[in-house]
Amino acid sequence: MAYVPLINENELLQRLRNNDEQAFETLYSHYVDPIYRKLLYLVKSADIAEELTQDVFLKIWEKRDTINQEKSFRAFVYSIALNLTRDMYRRIALDKKLQDHLINSVTELHYPIDAYYEEEANRRLILDAIDTLPLQRKKVMTLVKLEGKSYEEVNELLGISTSTVRDHVVKGTKTIKIYLTNNKSVTVIVLAAAISDTFTNNFF
Numbered sequence: 001m002a003y004v005p006l007i008n009e010n011e012l013l014q015r016l017r018n019n020d021e022q023a024f025e026t027l028y029s030h031y032v033d034p035i036y037r038k039l040l041y042l043v044k045s046a047d048i049a050e051e052l053t054q055d056v057f058l059k060i061w062e063k064r065d066t067i068n069q070e071k072s073f074r075a076f077v078y079s080i081a082l083n084l085t086r087d088m089y090r091r092i093a094l095d096k097k098l099q100d101h102l103i104n105s106v107t108e109l110h111y112p113i114d115a116y117y118e119e120e121a122n123r124r125l126i127l128d129a130i131d132t133l134p135l136q137r138k139k140v141m142t143l144v145k146l147e148g149k150s151y152e153e154v155n156e157l158l159g160i161s162t163s164t165v166r167d168h169v170v171k172g173t174k175t176i177k178i179y180l181t182n183n184k185s186v187t188v189i190v191l192a193a194a195i196s197d198t199f200t201n202n203f204f
Helices: 009-017 021-043 046-062 073-094 096-107 113-118 120-131 135-146 151-158 162-182 184-203
Strands: none
Touching: 009 021, 021 046, 021 073, 046 073, 120 135, 120 162, 135 151, 135 162, 151 162
16 A cells, blocks of 8 residues: 555644644554554564554654654654564564564464565575475475465365365474474574565565
8 A cells, every 4th residue: 555644744743742642643543554564564473563563652652852853754653663673573582482472473374374485584494394394295385375275276286185285284384383493593583684674675
């Protein structure tokens, strides 16, 4: 969706600098959804994205008197979001529980591994994990998770039942989760390294 600036943004920013909560609410309503969507894309967890989004706007309120109306407020908002996300990954690198939560987020059955795979920095991790699977399971995971095929399509292509396809997907996903968990330090580093370019290329 194309970015649509607020017509009266400068006025709202001046009011925000003067502690106007209504102006803050207007700016919040305008920016909250795109910020949340981008954070969700980056961290792959609705709970973490929601928490980071709220932290972004808390930080904006705390820094309201430093806002420069001559500079892009949009860039200011997204730079806060990027910095908070980087800080989160630094914490994850030092916290085993947070690492486990991140791994769980990117390997849940409902999560589209193909979307994770689209990021160049993540591709090798996923390919290495899939390469550890038995041949038939590797074929199924590639078709379903990387190529977006339905269970029915895989049934026709490989001549196996849809229940067998699902069994391969369930077991393959568990194997990938174990692989990423065993290589969690690499996973966290790769995800963190990918953030800056991803954020910048999509929003600035």
